[in-house]
Amino acid sequence: MKILIIGANGRIGRLITPAFAAETDVVTAGRTGCDIAADIADGGSIREMFAAAGNIDACICVAGDSETADIAEMTGECLAVGIEQKLLGQLNLVLIGQEYLNNGGSFTLTSGKMGDKPVAGSSGKAFVNGAINSFVMAAALDLKRGLRVNAVSPAKIGTVPDEDVIAAYRRSVEGSETGQIFRVY
Ligand SMILES: NC(=O)c1ccc[n+]([C@@H]2O[C@H](COP(=O)([O-])OP(=O)(O)OC[C@H]3O[C@@H](n4cnc5c(N)ncnc54)[C@H](OP(=O)(O)O)[C@@H]3O)[C@@H](O)[C@H]2O)c1
Numbered sequence: 001m002k003i004l005i006i007g008a009n010g011r012i013g014r015l016i017t018p019a020f021a022a023e024t025d026v027v028t029a030g031r032t033g034c035d036i037a038a039d040i041a042d043g044g045s046i047r048e049m050f051a052a053a054g055n056i057d058a059c060i061c062v063a064g065d066s067e068t069a070d071i072a073e074m075t076g077e078c079l080a081v082g083i084e085q086k087l088l089g090q091l092n093l094v095l096i097g098q099e100y101l102n103n104g105g106s107f108t109l110t111s112g113k114m115g116d117k118p119v120a121g122s123s124g125k126a127f128v129n130g131a132i133n134s135f136v137m138a139a140a141l142d143l144k145r146g147l148r149v150n151a152v153s154p155a156k157i158g159t160v161p162d163e164d165v166i167a168a169y170r171r172s173v174e175g176s177e178t179g180q181i182f183r184v185y
Pocket residue numbers: 006007008009010011012013029030031032033038039040041062063064065066085086089110111112113153154155156157158
């Protein structure tokens with residue numbers, strides 16, 4: 001199995017990448033410091049990334065910025081960061097990547113606890129997470145060639161056991177489920 005991990009150098013990426021790399025072929029991608037330089041906010045860059053990676057069975061995304069603020073200070077510019085980076089970036093991975101993944105391959109996106117359990121001041125992040133989860137549930141119904149898509153929705157890293165976070169990504173990649181949100185909280 002060959003796994004593409006986007007955002008491998010980030011907080012979650014540094015947890016899950018060694019776990020998968022210990023057992024299988026892993027290719028990393030990110031804007032800096034990875035095997036493949038790629039920006040998920042740019043559709044052309046996503047296409048080049050999949051072409052460069054080649055022969056991918058599983059695509060995991062642990063990348064995508066979002067910003068938030070108290071609703072009284074919220075701006076469209078603040079919301080746009082999450083829409084363009086975390087939401088559209090990850091959705092485009094599926095839209096474009098469905099052409100490239102091997103038969104039976106899987107996408108694992110990352111949403112987050114605030115999609116279900118928001119706290120004050122989290123609306124800019126909460127709606128992005130909710131939208132990712134809704135997309136995953138619906139897109140799984142359409143994907144062809146046995147392709148699967150799931151999301152991992154973690155709590156803040158450090159507040160849940162690292163092993164549980166790793167296990168959620170493993171369940172998505174190594175299992176047979178699709179259209180699922182694996183909540184780690
Ligand atoms: N950490 C948490 O507690 C937590 C909890 C729930 C959900 N999440 C979600 O999980 C995801 C990852 O979180 P994290 O804390 O691991 O983030 P992080 O530490 O900021 O790492 C993000 C990684 O993704 C890469 N990246 C960022 N934007 C990118 C882009 N447009 N194209 C390609 N690569 C990009 C970054 O590297 P470059 O800058 O070099 O590209 C970095 O390696 C985020 O969507 C976050 O909202 C995180």
